Amino acid sequence: MADSSLLTLPARMLDAATRGGRVHFVKGDEVESVSWAALLDDAHRVAGALAAKGIGPGAHVALLATTSRALTTTMQATWLCGATVMVLPLPMRLGSIEEFLSQTRARVQAADAALLVIDDDLAAFYEPAEGDPPVVHTRELFDDAATRRPDAFSVPTIDPDFLAVLQFTSGSTSDPKGVMLPHRTVLANLDGVAQAGHMVQDDVFVSWLPLYHDMGLIGLFTLPLINGVDLVLASPQDFMASPARWVEWISRFSGSVTAGPNFSYALAARALRRAQNLDLSRLRLALNGAEPVNPLTVRDFTEAGKAFGMPEGAAFPAFGMAELAIGGTFPVPGSGLRVDAVDTRMVEKSRFARPVADENAEGAKGFAFLGKAIPGLEIRITDTETGSTMRDREVGELEFRGTSVTPGYYKRPQETAATFRDEWLRTGDLGYLVDGELVLCGRIKDVIIVGGRNVFPEDVERAAERVDGVRPGNVIAFSITNDRGKERLVVVAETKGDDHAVMRANVSKRVQESVGLPTDDVVLVLPGSLPKTSSGKLQRSLCRTRYVADGLTPV
Numbered sequence: 001m002a003d004s005s006l007l008t009l010p011a012r013m014l015d016a017a018t019r020g021g022r023v024h025f026v027k028g029d030e031v032e033s034v035s036w037a038a039l040l041d042d043a044h045r046v047a048g049a050l051a052a053k054g055i056g057p058g059a060h061v062a063l064l065a066t067t068s069r070a071l072t073t074t075m076q077a078t079w080l081c082g083a084t085v086m087v088l089p090l091p092m093r094l095g096s097i098e099e100f101l102s103q104t105r106a107r108v109q110a111a112d113a114a115l116l117v118i119d120d121d122l123a124a125f126y127e128p129a130e131g132d133p134p135v136v137h138t139r140e141l142f143d144d145a146a147t148r149r150p151d152a153f154s155v156p157t158i159d160p161d162f163l164a165v166l167q168f169t170s171g172s173t174s175d176p177k178g179v180m181l182p183h184r185t186v187l188a189n190l191d192g193v194a195q196a197g198h199m200v201q202d203d204v205f206v207s208w209l210p211l212y213h214d215m216g217l218i219g220l221f222t223l224p225l226i227n228g229v230d231l232v233l234a235s236p237q238d239f240m241a242s243p244a245r246w247v248e249w250i251s252r253f254s255g256s257v258t259a260g261p262n263f264s265y266a267l268a269a270r271a272l273r274r275a276q277n278l279d280l281s282r283l284r285l286a287l288n289g290a291e292p293v294n295p296l297t298v299r300d301f302t303e304a305g306k307a308f309g310m311p312e313g314a315a316f317p318a319f320g321m322a323e324l325a326i327g328g329t330f331p332v333p334g335s336g337l338r339v340d341a342v343d344t345r346m347v348e349k350s351r352f353a354r355p356v357a358d359e360n361a362e363g364a365k366g367f368a369f370l371g372k373a374i375p376g377l378e379i380r381i382t383d384t385e386t387g388s389t390m391r392d393r394e395v396g397e398l399e400f401r402g403t404s405v406t407p408g409y410y411k412r413p414q415e416t417a418a419t420f421r422d423e424w425l426r427t428g429d430l431g432y433l434v435d436g437e438l439v440l441c442g443r444i445k446d447v448i449i450v451g452g453r454n455v456f457p458e459d460v461e462r463a464a465e466r467v468d469g470v471r472p473g474n475v476i477a478f479s480i481t482n483d484r485g486k487e488r489l490v491v492v493a494e495t496k497g498d499d500h501a502v503m504r505a506n507v508s509k510r511v512q513e514s515v516g517l518p519t520d521d522v523v524l525v526l527p528g529s530l531p532k533t534s535s536g537k538l539q540r541s542l543c544r545t546r547y548v549a550d551g552l553t554p555v
Contacts, residue, residue, distance in 0.1 A: 006187075007160035007183060007184055007187060008079075008158045008160055008162075008164075008183040008187075009079045009164050009183055009186065009187070009222070009226065010079055010080050010082075010155050010158060011158075012187065012225075012226035012227075013036075013040060013043075013076060013079070013080075013225060013226060014040070014155075015226075015228075016036060016225065016226050016227055016228035017035075017036050017037040017040045017228065018037070018228070019036075019201065019227075019228030019229075020035065020037075020228065021035070021036045021224065021227075021228035021229050021230050021231075022034065022035050022036065022230050022231075023035075023036065023039060023069075023072070023230075023231045023232075023233055024230070024231070024232045024233065024253060025068065025069050025233055025234075026232060026233065026234040026238065026249060027068075027234070027235070027238065028238065032069065034069065036225065036228055039069070039072065039073055039076065040076065040150075041150040042073045042145070042150075043073050043074075043076035043077040043080055044077070044080060044150035044151070044152075044153045045077075045145040045146070045148045045149070045150050045153070046073055046074055046076075046077035046141060046142065046145040047077040047078075047080040047081050047153045047155075048145065048148040048152055048153040049077075049141050049142075049144040049145040049148065050077055050078065050081050050083070050115070050141070051081055051153065052144070053115060053134070053136065054114065054115075055078070055081045055083050055114060055115055056081055056082055056083065056156060057081070057082030057083065057156050057157070057158060057159075057162060058082070058083070058084075058162065059081070059082075059083040059084065059114040059115070060083065060084045060086055060111050060112055060113045060114055060163075060166060061074075061078045061081075061083050061084065061085060061086065061113065061114065061115050061116075061117065062086045062088055062107070062108050062111065062113040062115070062116045062117070062133070063075065063078075063085065063086065063087045063088060063116075063117050064088045064090075064104065064116065064117070064118045064119065064122055064126065065087075065117070065118065065119035065122065065138060066090065066119055066121065066122070066235055066237070067210070067211055067233065067234065067235035067236070068119075068235075070119070070138050070142060071087075071119075071211060072211075072221065072233070074117055074138070074141070075087070075211075075221075076225070077145075079164060080153070080155050081156070082155075082156045082157075082158040082162060083114075084162070084163040084164065084165065084166050085164065085165050085166070086107070086111050086113065086165070086166040086167075086168070086178075087211050087212040087217060088104055088107060088108070088212060089103070089104075089168075089210070089212045090122075090210070090212065091125060097125065100125070101125070101126065101127075104126065105129070105132065107168055107178075108132065108133065109131060109132070110178065110410070110411070111166050111168075111178055111410060112411075113133045114133055114134075115133055115134055115135075115136060116132065116133050116134070116135045116136070117135075117136055117137075117138060117141060118135060118136075118137055118138065119137075119138050120137050120138055120139050123137055158183065159183075160182065160183045160184040160187075161182045161183070161184055162182060162183060163180055163181065163182055163183075164181055164182060164183040164185075164186050165179075165181040165186060165217070165218070165325075166178045166179070166180065166181070166410055167179045167181055167214050167217070167218075167322045168212075169322050169323075177409040177410075177412055177415055178409055178410035178411075178412070179322045179323050179406050179409060179410075180406055180407050180408060180409065180410050181218075181322075181325055181406060182407070184403075185325055185403070185404050185405070185406065185407075186218065186222065186325045186404075187226070188325075188376050188402075188403035188404040189218070189324060189325035189326060189327055189374070189376070189403075189404030190218070190222065190223050190226060190325065190326075190327075191375075191376070192327060192374035192375040192376040192377065192403075192404065193219070193223060193326065193327040193330070193374055194223065194227065195374070195375050196327070196330040196371075196374040196375060197257070197285060197330060197333060198333045199223075199227065199229070199257075201227075201228075201229060202256075203224075203229050203230070203256045203257050204229070204230045204231075204232065204253055204254055204255045204256050204257070204282070205220055205223070205224045205229060205230065205231045205232065205255070205256075205257045205258070206231075206232040206246070206249050206250050206253065206255035206257070206258040207220035207221065207231065207232070207233055207234070207258065207259065208234040208235060208236055208238060208239035208245075208246060208249075208260075209236065209259065209260065210235075210236045213290075214320070214321070214322040214325070214326050215259055215289065215290050215320065215326060218325050218326040219259060219287075219320070219326040219327065220257075220258075220259055221233070230253075232249050232253045232255060234249060239264070243264070243267035243268060243270070243271050244271035244274070244275060246258070246260075246264070246267075246268055246271070247268055247271055247272055247275060247278060247280065247305075247308075248275075248278065250278075250280055250283055251278040251279045251280060251308070254279075254282045255282065255283055256282045256283060256284050256285065257283075257284070257285045257287075258283065258285070258286055258287070259285075259286070259287035259288075259289065260286075260287075260288065260290075261288070261289070261290040261291045261536065262288055262290075262291050262292060262293055262294050262297050263291070263297075263472075263473040263536070265286070265288055265297050265298065265300075265301040266294075266297045266300070266301075266472065266473070268301055268304075269297070269300040269301040269303075269304045269305075272301070272304035272305055272307070272308065273304050275308070278308040279308060279309055280305050280308040280309055280310035280314075281308075281309035281310070281311070283305075283310050283311065283314050284311060284313075284314055284333060284334065285314065285316045285333060286301070286310075286314045286315055286316055287316045287317075287318050288315065288316065288317045288318070289317070289318045289319060289320050290320075290537070291537055292440070292442065292458050293317040293368040293370070293440075294458075294462065295337060295339050295359075295366050295367075295368055298315045298317065298337045298368070299337065301315065302314065302315050302336070302337065311334070312336055313333075313334040313335055313336035314334075314336065315336045315337045316330075316331060316333070316336075317331065317337060317368040317369070317370050317371075318330050318331065318370055318371060319370045319371075319438055319440060321427060322406075323400075323405065323406045323419070323425055323427070324377070324400060324404055324405060324406070324425075325404050325406075327374050327404075328373065328374065328377065328379075328400060328438075329370045329371045329372055329373055329374065329379065329437075329438045330371045330372070330374050331369060331370065331371030331372075331437075332371070337368060338368070338369040339359055339366035339367065339368055339369070340353065340355065340366065340367050340368075340369055340434060340439050341355060341356050341357070341358060341359035341361075341364055341365070341366050342354060342355055342356060342364065342365060342366075342367065343355075343356050343363060343364060344363055344364060344365045344459075345363055345453075347365075347395060347441065347454075348453040348454045348455060349452060349453060349454070351394060351395040351396070351454070352393055352394055352395065353367075353393045353394075353395060353432050353434075353439065354393070355393075365459070367439045367440070367441065368439070368440075369434070369437050369438070369439060370437070370438045370439065370440055371437060371438065372436050372437055372438070373400070373402070373436075373438075376402045376403035376404055377400055377401070377402035377403070377404060377405070378400065378401050378402055379398065379399065379400055379433070379438060380399050380424070380433075381394065381395070381396040381397065381398060381399070381431060381432055381433055382396050382397050382399055382421070382424075383396050383397075384396055384397050384430075384444060387421055390432070390433075392432070392433055392434055392435065393432050393433075393434060394432060395430055395431065395432045395441060396430065396431075396432070397426060397427065397428070397429065397430065397444060398427045398429045398430070398431045398438065398440070399421065399424040399425060399426055399427065400424065400425045400427065401423045401424045401425065405423075405425045406425070408420075428443060428444050428445060429441075429442070429443060429444065430442050430443070430444055430447065441456055442456035442457065442458060445540075445541065446478070446540050446541075448460065448477065448478060448479040448487075448489060449479065449487060450479055450487045450489055450517055451487075451517075453517075455515060455517065457476070457477040457478060457540060459514070459515050460475075460477035460489070460491060460511055460514075460515055460517070461475040461476065461477050461491075461538075462514075463510045463511045463513075463514035463515055464477070464491050464493055464507045464510060464511055464522075465493070466510060467493075467503060467506045467507050467510050468497070468503075468506070469495050469496065469497025469498075469499070469503045470493045470494070470495055470497075470503065470507065471493070471494040471495060471496065471527060474493065474494035474527070474530055475491065475492070475493045475494070476491075476492045476493075476530055476538050476539075476540050476543045477489065477490070477491050477492075477540075478490055478540050478541075478543065478544045478547075480544065480547070480548060488520035488521065489511075489517055489518070489519050489520050489521075490519070490520060490521045490522075490523065490544075490547060491507055491511065491519050491521070491522045491523070492522075492523045492524075492525060492530065492543055492547065492552065493507060493522070493523070493524055493525070494524075494525055494526065494527045494528070494529065494530055495524045495525075495526075495527070495555060496527055497524075500524050500555060503524060504522040504524060507519065507522045508522055523547070523552055523554050524554060524555045525552055525553060525554060525555060526553070526555055529552075529553065530543065531543050531546070
């Protein structure tokens with residue numbers, strides 16, 4: 001859609017502002033609509049205020065704020081200055097404020113932030129300490145900006161290889177690392193995403209995803225920003241308070257493109273079954289990513305959406321990660337959910353995905369096809385030990401190379417070196433290819449090895465969460481080695497139920513029936529106590545560590 005010669009975000013923003021697109025900021029029942037052009041004028045004023053504080057090309061600006069017009073304007077202003085945007089995660093649970101402060105300070109200092117911009121509403125959560133960068137509150141910054149003319153700020157010369165975004169990984173399997181994303185890398189990825197997703201000028205994006213996560217920041221904010229396409233932007237807090245709002249926004253604004261993790265589609269399906277008078281006929285891409293795609297969830301969502309005109313092929317299971325900016329593999333738009341039915345035991349024992357006729361047959365499992373590499377990228381599957389390239393249907397590690405692969409992690413040379421095999425990015429994900437299409441199985445670090453089988457924790461967790469009283473999406477399965485060297489299977493589940501003995505027995509029975517493994521321990525914990533990343537992913541390794549150290553608090 002955009003001129004490929006425009007290799008920086010400010011250049012694309014200036015070009016896109018002439019196309020007439022708008023942003024609809026949704027807060028509860030209130031909507032504020034503003035053109036991208038007007039936002040860009042505001043961003044020029046804020047850029048002048050940032051420049052007065054010494055922010056220029058190469059500087060890193062940390063932003064701690066809720067989703068709002070002010071946050072999006074400040075992000076654009078930072079890019080106009082030639083500086084790097086780093087959006088910080090918000091506190092997910094009030095009980096973890098100390099942990100939040102510690103992680104926020106660690107990120108800010110590790111990123112060499114030159115300035116920390118904080119929402120006035122969040123200022124009370126952060127007390128500056130020695131070694132912290134200067135802090136400015138949003139209101140102070142915007143009061144200064146209001147005295148400036150947009151044409152008084154001149155965009156400096158920006159090298160396409162300057163960092164546009166420092167995106168901290170979610171830390172689902174390790175400590176968060178700062179992924180370096182230069183302007184050239186971000187734009188190469190988004191151009192590939194737009195091409196693979198058949199993006200057109202009259203698309204309407206709808207997002208409630210957090211702007212501190214790559215799917216929300218790069219995929220559903222920056223993509224419409226640099227193309228001048230309409231965007232409906234809400235906060236994750238508004239979605240979680242009432243998941244039905246998501247489909248209502250899609251209906252009200254004739255949304256055509258949206259995205260979310262698998263759990264959000266389960267909530268949306270539930271909302272659709274109770275909804276009335278919706279029109280989802282323009283929804284063509286409902287991207288499902290950021291966590292393993294469950295075909296049952298996708299089918300439930302598409303079936304519930306039929307009553308409101310949602311096209312059957314709107315479901316869009318895909319793969320992406322911060323180290324690619326966002327997009328990795330996309331299916332053909334309109335193809336909907338396609339499932340590869342395989343022999344589970346062959347995958348677990350021989351690392352080979354032998355196809356079977358029926359995914360519902362005993363010993364079978366259906367994995368979602370996630371499409372082919374987007375333009376500019378290549379994919380391959382390699383042996384996890386030797387690095388040799390695997391053939392179709394052989395399970396190994398997913399690797400990428402191409403125009404939108406990160407150059408590495410900020411000031412983490414050892415982690416960077418370990419993540420690359422020559423020019424190929426090692427993802428840490430297990431999967432296989434079928435005629436160039438990706439099928440993902442799970443994370444290498446999370447695989448449960450018991451009795452010679454390589455069992456994926458999602459299979460155990462999905463079995464356990466079907467037990468009455470267990471909170472769906474809030475189960476963690478892992479294995480530990482006992483003193484005799486034997487692997488033990490442990491399941492930790494959140495519950496609001498009362499009959500804990502019966503519940504533990506039912507979890508064990510369901511896992512045995514579904515996966516064919518006995519559970520050595522079932523731990524029931526209070527809602528909200530399982531460790532998760534800032535983007536809501538389960539932290540299995542941290543949960544295992546707490547279990548071993550007796551750090552879990554059973555109900």
